[in-house]
Every structure is written in structure tokens, then in C-alpha cells.
Amino acid sequence: MSPSGIDADPRILGQLLAAQSTLSVFSARQRMGEFMHRAVEGMPGVASCAVCLPGGARPRLGGEPAAECAACDVPDGDIDHDPGHPCRLASRANMRVFPLRTQDRHFGFLLLQVEERERYAPYEPFVGNLANGLAVNIERQWHRDRLEAANVELRRHRDHLEELVKERTAALQLGLERARHLNAVLRAIRNVNQLITRARDRDRLLQEACAILAETRGFRCVWFVAVTPDGRFEAAAEAGIGAAFARVRAQLERGELPECCRRALASATPVVVADPVANCGACPVAPQYRDTAGLAVAMRHLGKTYGVLVAALPAEMADDAGELSLFCEVAGDLAFALYDIDLGRQHQRAEAASGRLQEQFQQAQKMEAVGRLAGGVAHDFNNLLSIILSNCSFALEGLGEGDPRREEITDIKEAGERAANLTRQLLSFSRRQMLQPRVLDLNGLITDLHKMLPRLLGEDIAIVLALAPTLGLVRADPGQLEQVIVNLAVNARDAMPDGGRLLVETADVELDEDYVRRHVTGAVGPFVRLTVSDTGCGMDPETQAKVFEPFFTTKEKGKGTGLGLSTVYGIVKQSNGFIWVYSEPGRGATFKVYLPRVTSAEQPWRPANGAETLRGGDETILLVEDDAEVRAAATRALRNLGYRVLEADGLEAARRVAASAAAIQLLLTDVVMPGGSGREVGLAVTAAHPAAKVLYMSGYTDNAILHHGVLEPGVAFVQKPFTPDVLGRKVREVLDGGDPGPPA
Amino acid sequence: MDRSPRPAVMGFTDELFPTGTHMCLIYDHEDERRGVIGRFLDAGLQAREKVAYFADTMAPVEVAAWLRDMGVDVPRQGNAPGFSITVAEKTYCPDGRFAPEAMLSTLRAYHQSVVDQGYPGGRVSGEMSWALRGIPGSDRLMEYEALVNDVLATHPITAVCQYDARRFDGAAIFDVLKVHPMMIVHGRIVRNPYYLQPHEFLQPAR
Known part of the structure; x- marks a missing residue:
């Protein structure tokens, strides 16, 4: 029982309790206001009611205060920040105004126009609780809305984060793909470099490099065209094309370079052909490479062009700057390999030439050795032969035509002449013949x-x-x-x-x-x-x-x-x-x-008439010869021809003779003598007798009067071994000839 | 035929309630609705009761799909002798108008089939938003809801009437409270202190 003595109607209390239980179901303020209004309207002692929820429901009061309630100007949609506006009806005696308020917020009012206070009084606490429950539900919903908004924001962030993760994952995937590709590229470069280090044959190098690049780089095909420095086709190799390449090769052999090769040879950078099917119409293999890009780069090293490297590769790879750079690097490496192979060939040729020179040098050394040997014996040998041949001549002169000894001496003479010939040949091949x-x-x-x-x-x-x-x-x-x-x-x-x-x-x-x-x-x-x-x-x-x-x-x-x-x-x-x-x-x-x-103004040499009669004379001849027997043979031969012969065995004796002689018309001197050479003798004698002519004789001169084996101009010479006839003719020739003085 | 109520498992609460309980589910969130109703139907199927669902906001196949998603053992064809999903409007208003008496007869017949077919019980749940479309007779919905209580007393079908608090206005929801002895609030069954016996509800206002 209430203080007023009126019992509360259990049905009304049930109504209020049911309303309180159900309030929490609603999330919309509109619905809450409607529900609340229905729950309290018609309560005992209440004339009208209103639920004032700015931004939500605002069912107005009816009856007398309706006009004033309707005039309330609290704006809608401001409740989140409303500090708790006063209700202008709150002070009225017949109004029960319940603020819809929590500890932190104020949402509005529940207003009851009470016309019978006593009847209403038992329900007052229940209505108050209902108003509080409504406030709490509104606030809970308010938090829920914010939570939902936060969730929306969170979801947005999460979605954004997921997008980022997707992007990063895609980037990572791309990176992984790139890394895989780079690994393949590096493997290809390593294989090509290994090939380069062992390749010694151009054609094999190009063929194997094609195969490596096609297998490890994901190229649809690879081909090389090797050209000469002036751009002419030399060789070609391919991988991934097969029999169809024969048509390219035929084109190359006709001297027709494909368009991509011509462009690459004229360019310092790689040439990219976006769509070979559309842009390489004349190329016989282009139609096979739909959905690819063509790549061509000249192979150059140290300014020399060795050819063109061409590949067909997936179109997206051709846009990759790194891919192009690596492609160029491979082309450069291969150009270096071709340069190295060229160098090797040149080296081989040089070695072969060097081998031939070495053989020639060895031959020359052998000749030199034989020559020295021949020269060494020729001097003495020729002196001996001079004696033999001269004395054979003297002996034959002293024998009658029918003398049986004549044949024997003739045999000796012929043997001496063969020996002289042999000596001459020895000197000839060893290039010491005068x-x-x-x-x-x-x-x-x-x-x-x-x-x-x-x-x-x-x-x-x-x-x-x-x-x-x-x-x-x-x-x-x-x-x-x-x-x-x-x-x-x-x-x-x-x-x-x-x-x-x-x-x-x-x-x-x-x-x-x-x-x-x-x-x-x-x-x-x-x-x-x-x-x-x-x-x-x-x-x-x-x-x-x-x-x-x-x-x-x-x-x-x-x-x-x-x-x-x-x-x-x-x-x-x-x-x-x-x-x-x-x-x-x-x-x-x-x-x-x-x-x-x-080319010479000289009259070409003609041989002398061998039939001319041997003539002598009465001139004075100084004969200088260290070999007494040769000297004796020569003296006898000359005296037989009427000459006056003065003898000396060397330089000093020659000086003395020359000093004491009244006149000397000819000096006949050996060239190689101990104590002074024929040249010194010549100088000494002609110093005393400037008009004297000089005739040298020698079996082997060892360059005493020769220049590289050739008799110096103006020098008269008679080769040992000589016969009296040869010596006599040469002496007469010199005496009758110009003025051969001693060599300068 | 034993028509006396017996305890039944509701599925969404551990508390047992007698068969023939008439409940309203007032909800504001779809997840809440699906959680309660899914478990309610599943408990019926598990108890081998005859189960019927009257769908309005979703097509029957969609209902079957979300029930399967929840793990409810829904027959592959959707409808089967012990389980049916029908369109609520066709069930409540088979002639294009709502007639409480007809629907009450349907309920009685349904219960009879439960008994005749030997099911240990029967349960139904219907989405009531069809009543917001101005179908003739739909203004008699609360009258019907009040009379259902009498029918269920003699034909104990366990029933959950679904009211969407976002679509029915607050005043209508408050009226729903008057005719349902049990309310399901946030998954709990609340005995309704505001419930009016059918004759009280239906007596003319003084």
C-alpha cells in the first residue's frame, strides 16, 4: 500500500515491469520512445505523457501543456552534446518530469501530466526506474553505436591493412620472382663465362652459348650472327628455332642481314622489337614468335664488332632495364671471347712463324759452323793446291809430248782441280766464297x-x-x-x-x-x-x-x-x-x-774471250806471300812470263824491299798473313810506290778485303788455288787495266 | 491421445519449458534472431519433434541454407515429413487475407498431424513481419495471438513468434507483450508480467 493508502494495481506494475524487461531489445531511440510512451500512457492518475528525446522520438504532451511542450525549441540531433537542457514544464505542479540521465549524459525527459496525484503515487517509483532504465538503454545504445562506428573504422583499418598486406605480399612475390629470374640470369652468365674460359673454337662457342641462354634464361630462341669487321656474314648459330633457321642462314649467306641485326650493328644500345610478327615481316622465323619481344645487340670489344646476339623473349621481360643490361653484358662477354679466340689464332700463327724462323736460324748456325770449318781449312788447302797445280803445270811444260810421265802428272793436276772445286763449293754454301x-x-x-x-x-x-x-x-x-x-x-x-x-x-x-x-x-x-x-x-x-x-x-x-x-x-x-x-x-x-x-747504267757484263793468248811482260812485281812454296810457285810462273819478281814473306820484308827497289809496277800480295795483312802491305808499298798496282790473292779472305763477302770496288783479286795460266792472265789484266790501288 | 504438456528442450536456454509454450522473440539484430531460432529448431529436430518454420524475410531455401551453416541437420530437400519451411504469408494468409480462425485451425491440424504421425511433440516458429504489409485481416493479428494461447493449451505446440523491433513500431511491440506469456529477451526466456489472458485481452475496453 502506498502512503496515499491506495494499492498499486498489479497489472499496472506488470505492465511497467514488462516494459522495463523489454526496453533493452531496442536500439533505435524512435522505437524506444514509442515503446516507453505506450508503457506509461493510460496509467492511473495520468492525463497525458511525453517522451522527449531530441534526435529520437518526441511524442508531445497532450491536453493543456501541449502548446507549451510543442513550443520547446531544444533542437533535434544535439543530444550527444546536450549538457542537460531544462524542461520549462518541470516547475509546474501537475507535471512529473523524469530526466533521462546517466552519470555522464543527459538525453531528455519523461513527462507525465498527473491529474490525480493519489492514484498515480503508487507507481511513481516504478516509473522512475523505467525512466532510468530507458536512460541506461539509450546510453548503452549510444556506446554500442560508437562501438559499431569504431568497429566500422577498425574494419576499415583492417581492410586497409589487408590491402597493404596484399600489396606487400604481391610486392614480395614480385621480388621473389625477380630473385628467381636473377638467379637464372646469374646461372646463365656463370655458364657462359665458364664456356668462354674453355672455348677455343668460335663456332662451338657460339653454338653452346645459344643453348645455355635458351635453356637458362627463358628465351624462346637465341641466335648469333658473326660478321667481319666490315659487316659481312661469317657464321651463325641458334638454339630454339631448329630447322626453320635454315631459311635465315640462306638469307645471311646471300649477304642479307635481318632488320634487327642491321639496326643493332648501327646502334650503340640494344634494339627492342616490340612485336616481331608485326615488325619483322622480312624475317623468315618472325611468325613463330607471337606474344614475344625481339632483342638484338651488337657484340663489341675494344671497338671491334664481332656480330649480333638476337633473342626472342616474353614481352614483359623486354621492358626490364636490368634484363637489357644483363643481355648486353652477355653480348660483351661473348665479344671478349671471340676477341680472345682471334688473339689465340694470331698467337698460333706467330708461333708457327717463330718456329720456321727458329729452324732457319738453326740452319744458319749449321751453315755458319760448316763455313767456319771450311774457311779454316780453305786458306791452307788452297795454298797447297796452288803449289800442286802450279808445279803440275811446270812439270808438264818440262816434259815432251810423248813422255809417259805426262799422263800421271795430268791425273795429279785434274785431282787438284777437283779438290779446288770442292773447296770452292764448301766456301759457297757457307757463303764465304768471295x-x-x-x-x-x-x-x-x-x-x-x-x-x-x-x-x-x-x-x-x-x-x-x-x-x-x-x-x-x-x-x-x-x-x-x-x-x-x-x-x-x-x-x-x-x-x-x-x-x-x-x-x-x-x-x-x-x-x-x-x-x-x-x-x-x-x-x-x-x-x-x-x-x-x-x-x-x-x-x-x-x-x-x-x-x-x-x-x-x-x-x-x-x-x-x-x-x-x-x-x-x-x-x-x-x-x-x-x-x-x-x-x-x-x-x-x-x-x-x-x-x-x-736498274743500272752499267753495260751488262759479258764473258772474256777465253781463246786470247797468254801474254807476259817485263814489269817489276813485288810478290808478298808467307808460304815459301806458294811464293816459289808464283815467282816461277811470273818469271816464266818475263816479269822481274821481288819476293817478301811478310809486311816487314815488303817494306824493306819496297824501300830499296827503284820501281815497282805491281804488288801481288797474299791477304791473310801473320805479322800484317795484305791490306797493310798494300798501304805500305803504295806509300813508297804510288804508281804500283795491287793484286790480292787468297784462298779464304775472312773479310780482310771483302765487305760481306763481296770484293770492294776497285780491288783486284785472284782466287787461290791458281794455275800459272790463271795467275799470268790476271796479272796482265791488272797491269793493263785501270788503277786498282789498295782498299781505302 | 495424450495432450498434456511435458517438458521440452528449447535449445537456446538450459531451462526446460512445457510443450505448448507460446513465446515472442522481440529482436533488434539478425544474429540474435538466427542464434535463438536456429537452436530452437535444432532442439526440436534432435528431439524428433515435428518442426515447421514460416519464413518471411528470407526464402525457404535461404533459411535452409543458414540452418545448415549453423550445423542444423536440415533435410536435403528442405521439406520432409518431420520438417517444413514454408512462406509465412501463404501459411497465415492462404487466401490472401488473414483470418485468425483459419490459422488457429491450421495449428490444431498441425498438432493433430504431430500426434497422428507419432511425433513426441511439435514446434513452430514464424516471422510476423508479413503483418506490416497491409494484408487484409492483418489488423487482427493480436487477436489471433491472444487466441493462440487457448489453442496451445489444448494442442500443445511449442511456438515462437518473431517480431522485428526495427520494423514494428514501439507501441505495437508493447501490445505484443500483452498476448505472449513468455518473452525471449537477449536469448533468455522471461515470464511476462504484463501478459493478459485471452479473454481479458479480448474483452471490450471499458
Whole structure:
């Protein structure tokens, strides 16, 4: 029972309790206001009610206060920040105004217009609780709204975060793909570099590099075109194209470079062809590469272009700057490899040339050794032969025609002459023979020799001359040059035991650098070529390699000295020429002698008439010779011709004789003597007798009066061994000739 | 035929309530509704009761789908002898208008089928928002709800009537309280102190 003495109606209390239980179901203020209004309207003692919820429901009061309630100007939508506006009806006596308030917020009012206070009074506390419950529910909903807003914001952040994670994951995935690709690239570069370090063959290098790049780089195809420095096609290799590449190769062999190659060769940067199908119409393989991009880059190293590297790759890879850079790097590496292979080839060629030079050097050393040996014995040997030959001549002069001793002495003389010839050949191949070069016409020399060649070669060998109608002149020792032709002819004869044909040709030739490079030796310029060919048994390469070596012979023992061709070689070399042999077994041999062509105003040399009678004289001759027997032989030969001979055995004796003699017309002196050379003798004698002419004699001069084996101009010389006839003719020639003084 | 109530498992609460309990679910959130109703139907199926659902905001197939998502063993075809999902409007207003008497007869017949078919019980739940579309007779909904209490007393079908507090206005919701002896608030069953016996509710206002 209430203080008023009126009991509360349980049904009304149930109504209020049910309302309180259900309030929490609502989230919308509108619905809460409606529900609350229905819950309290019609309560005992209440005339009208209102739930004032700005921003939510604002059911107004009815009846008398309705106008004033309706005039309330608290704006809608301001409740979150409303500090708790006063209700202007609160002070009215018949109004029960319940603030809808929590500790922190004020949302509005529940207003009851009470007309019967006593009847209403029992419900007052329940209505108050209901108002509080409504406030709490509003605030809870207010928090829920904010929570929901926060959740929305949170979801937004979460979604954003998820987006970020997706982006990062995608970026990471991209990074991983990139890393995988780079790994493949590095593997390709490593494989190519390994290939480069071991590759020694260009074609193999290019082929294997193509295969590596196609396998490890994800290229649809790879091909190389190697070109010469002037852009001509040299070689090509491919991987990933197969048989269709034959059409590209055919195009290349016709000299037609594909468009991408031409552009790459003209560019310092790689050429990217976006759509090969559309942009490489003339290329036979382009239609195979739909959805790809073409990439072409010139392979260059140290400014030299070696070719073009071409690839078809997935279009997206062609846009990657790193990909392009690595592609260029591979092209550069391969260019370096091609450069290295070139270098290796050049090195091999140089080594081969060096080997040939080494062989020539060894040959020269061998010749030098033999030459020294020959020179060493030639001096004494020739002195001995001079004595033998002179004394044979003297002995024969003293014997009657029918004297039986005459034949024996003649045999001795002929043996001496063969020995002299052998000595001369020894000096010739070792290039220590004294040369007396003359400007001469080789055709004339051959024509003169042609008369005696049939006797030398025999009837079974036909001799054919093919001489150039006009031929340049050469400077050579005529006697030595005859020796060359005779020795080559004799060599040919021995190669044709059953007969054959000997062809002797002459021609003017110009040798260029290419010839010199191919033959290692020789010189660029005008030459006269003497060619001696036979139709004999020929030679194998091993024989050819040794054919000019001294004492090398294919003839049976006792039939050859092994000096014939080595003499030829020595004479030719000493005459500043060179010789080559071409031969094959069973197909004959051809020797080509090249002698420098000269231009000279001199009249070409012609041989003296050998039939001229030997003349003597009464001039005074000073004979200087350290070998007493040679001196005696020479003195006798000269005196037999009527000359007055003064003798001396060396420089000092010569001085004394010269000092005491009234006149000396000719000094005949040995060149190599102990105590003073022939040159010093000449100077000393001509100092005392300026009009005296000088004639040197020697078996081996060792450069005492020679310059590189060639007699100096104006110097008269007679070669030991000599016969009285040879000596007499030479003395007469000098006495009748110009004014050969001593060498300067 | 034994028509006496017996304890039934509601599913969304541990407390047992007698069959024939008439409850209203006043809800403001879909998740809350699905949680309560899903468990309620599942408990019925688990108890091998005959179960019927009257759908309004969702098509029957959608209801079946969310029930399956919740783990409720819904027959593959949706409807089966012991379980049915029908369109609420067609169930409540089969002739295009709402007639409380007809629907009450339907309830009685449903209960009879439960008994005849040997089910240990029957339960139904219906979405009531169809009544907001101005269908003729829908203004008699509260009258119907009041009379349901009498029918269920003799034909104990356990029933949950669903009222969406976002769609029914506050005053209507308050009236719903008058005709349901039990309210489900936030998943709990509350005995309604404001409940009026059918004859009280239906007597003319003084």
C-alpha cells in the first residue's frame, strides 16, 4: 500500500515491469520512445505523457501543456552534446518530469501530466526506474553505436591493412620472382663465362652459348650472327628455332642481314622489337614468335664488332632495364671471347712463324759452323793446291809430248782441280766464297750455258728454255750464278735417270706483302725469277725440308757430295736472293730463284774471250806471300812470263824491299798473313810506290778485303788455288787495266 | 491421445519449458534472431519433434541454407515429413487475407498431424513481419495471438513468434507483450508480467 493508502494495481506494475524487461531489445531511440510512451500512457492518475528525446522520438504532451511542450525549441540531433537542457514544464505542479540521465549524459525527459496525484503515487517509483532504465538503454545504445562506428573504422583499418598486406605480399612475390629470374640470369652468365674460359673454337662457342641462354634464361630462341669487321656474314648459330633457321642462314649467306641485326650493328644500345610478327615481316622465323619481344645487340670489344646476339623473349621481360643490361653484358662477354679466340689464332700463327724462323736460324748456325770449318781449312788447302797445280803445270811444260810421265802428272793436276772445286763449293754454301758481282743479263748467261748443258745432262733429257723476252738485270757473280744453274741442272738430271724434260724459265716478278707473309722470308719489291723445273721423281715433304742442307743427299754413297743444292742455296743467299722448292713425289720438282732486280747504267757484263793468248811482260812485281812454296810457285810462273819478281814473306820484308827497289809496277800480295795483312802491305808499298798496282790473292779472305763477302770496288783479286795460266792472265789484266790501288 | 504438456528442450536456454509454450522473440539484430531460432529448431529436430518454420524475410531455401551453416541437420530437400519451411504469408494468409480462425485451425491440424504421425511433440516458429504489409485481416493479428494461447493449451505446440523491433513500431511491440506469456529477451526466456489472458485481452475496453 502506498502512503496515499491506495494499492498499486498489479497489472499496472506488470505492465511497467514488462516494459522495463523489454526496453533493452531496442536500439533505435524512435522505437524506444514509442515503446516507453505506450508503457506509461493510460496509467492511473495520468492525463497525458511525453517522451522527449531530441534526435529520437518526441511524442508531445497532450491536453493543456501541449502548446507549451510543442513550443520547446531544444533542437533535434544535439543530444550527444546536450549538457542537460531544462524542461520549462518541470516547475509546474501537475507535471512529473523524469530526466533521462546517466552519470555522464543527459538525453531528455519523461513527462507525465498527473491529474490525480493519489492514484498515480503508487507507481511513481516504478516509473522512475523505467525512466532510468530507458536512460541506461539509450546510453548503452549510444556506446554500442560508437562501438559499431569504431568497429566500422577498425574494419576499415583492417581492410586497409589487408590491402597493404596484399600489396606487400604481391610486392614480395614480385621480388621473389625477380630473385628467381636473377638467379637464372646469374646461372646463365656463370655458364657462359665458364664456356668462354674453355672455348677455343668460335663456332662451338657460339653454338653452346645459344643453348645455355635458351635453356637458362627463358628465351624462346637465341641466335648469333658473326660478321667481319666490315659487316659481312661469317657464321651463325641458334638454339630454339631448329630447322626453320635454315631459311635465315640462306638469307645471311646471300649477304642479307635481318632488320634487327642491321639496326643493332648501327646502334650503340640494344634494339627492342616490340612485336616481331608485326615488325619483322622480312624475317623468315618472325611468325613463330607471337606474344614475344625481339632483342638484338651488337657484340663489341675494344671497338671491334664481332656480330649480333638476337633473342626472342616474353614481352614483359623486354621492358626490364636490368634484363637489357644483363643481355648486353652477355653480348660483351661473348665479344671478349671471340676477341680472345682471334688473339689465340694470331698467337698460333706467330708461333708457327717463330718456329720456321727458329729452324732457319738453326740452319744458319749449321751453315755458319760448316763455313767456319771450311774457311779454316780453305786458306791452307788452297795454298797447297796452288803449289800442286802450279808445279803440275811446270812439270808438264818440262816434259815432251810423248813422255809417259805426262799422263800421271795430268791425273795429279785434274785431282787438284777437283779438290779446288770442292773447296770452292764448301766456301759457297757457307757463303764465304768471295763474290765478284757484276750487273748482268740472266738470259745471256743462260743462253751461253745452254751450249754446254746437253753434254752435262745427256741425250735423254730435253732442255727447254722459256726466257722472258725482256728481262730485268741482276747484280751477281757470273761464275757463281753459272754454278747455281749448273748445280740445279745436275740435280734435275739425277732426278730423271730415265730421261725427261728440263725447263728453264725467266721472268720479272713483283713480290707483295702477302707473298712475303706466306713464305716468311723474302722481301717486297721487283725481282728476276729463275725457274728450273724437271719431270723427275719429285720429293716428299721431308726431303724438301732437308734439300738445302750440306752433305744431305738421296744418291747412293760415292755418287754425290751433298753439296750441290747447298751451294746453290749459299750463293743465292749471298747474292741477296732467295730460293723456294715445290715438289711432290712422282710429279717432278720446281726450283724458283729470286734475285733482286736492279736498274743500272752499267753495260751488262759479258764473258772474256777465253781463246786470247797468254801474254807476259817485263814489269817489276813485288810478290808478298808467307808460304815459301806458294811464293816459289808464283815467282816461277811470273818469271816464266818475263816479269822481274821481288819476293817478301811478310809486311816487314815488303817494306824493306819496297824501300830499296827503284820501281815497282805491281804488288801481288797474299791477304791473310801473320805479322800484317795484305791490306797493310798494300798501304805500305803504295806509300813508297804510288804508281804500283795491287793484286790480292787468297784462298779464304775472312773479310780482310771483302765487305760481306763481296770484293770492294776497285780491288783486284785472284782466287787461290791458281794455275800459272790463271795467275799470268790476271796479272796482265791488272797491269793493263785501270788503277786498282789498295782498299781505302 | 495424450495432450498434456511435458517438458521440452528449447535449445537456446538450459531451462526446460512445457510443450505448448507460446513465446515472442522481440529482436533488434539478425544474429540474435538466427542464434535463438536456429537452436530452437535444432532442439526440436534432435528431439524428433515435428518442426515447421514460416519464413518471411528470407526464402525457404535461404533459411535452409543458414540452418545448415549453423550445423542444423536440415533435410536435403528442405521439406520432409518431420520438417517444413514454408512462406509465412501463404501459411497465415492462404487466401490472401488473414483470418485468425483459419490459422488457429491450421495449428490444431498441425498438432493433430504431430500426434497422428507419432511425433513426441511439435514446434513452430514464424516471422510476423508479413503483418506490416497491409494484408487484409492483418489488423487482427493480436487477436489471433491472444487466441493462440487457448489453442496451445489444448494442442500443445511449442511456438515462437518473431517480431522485428526495427520494423514494428514501439507501441505495437508493447501490445505484443500483452498476448505472449513468455518473452525471449537477449536469448533468455522471461515470464511476462504484463501478459493478459485471452479473454481479458479480448474483452471490450471499458
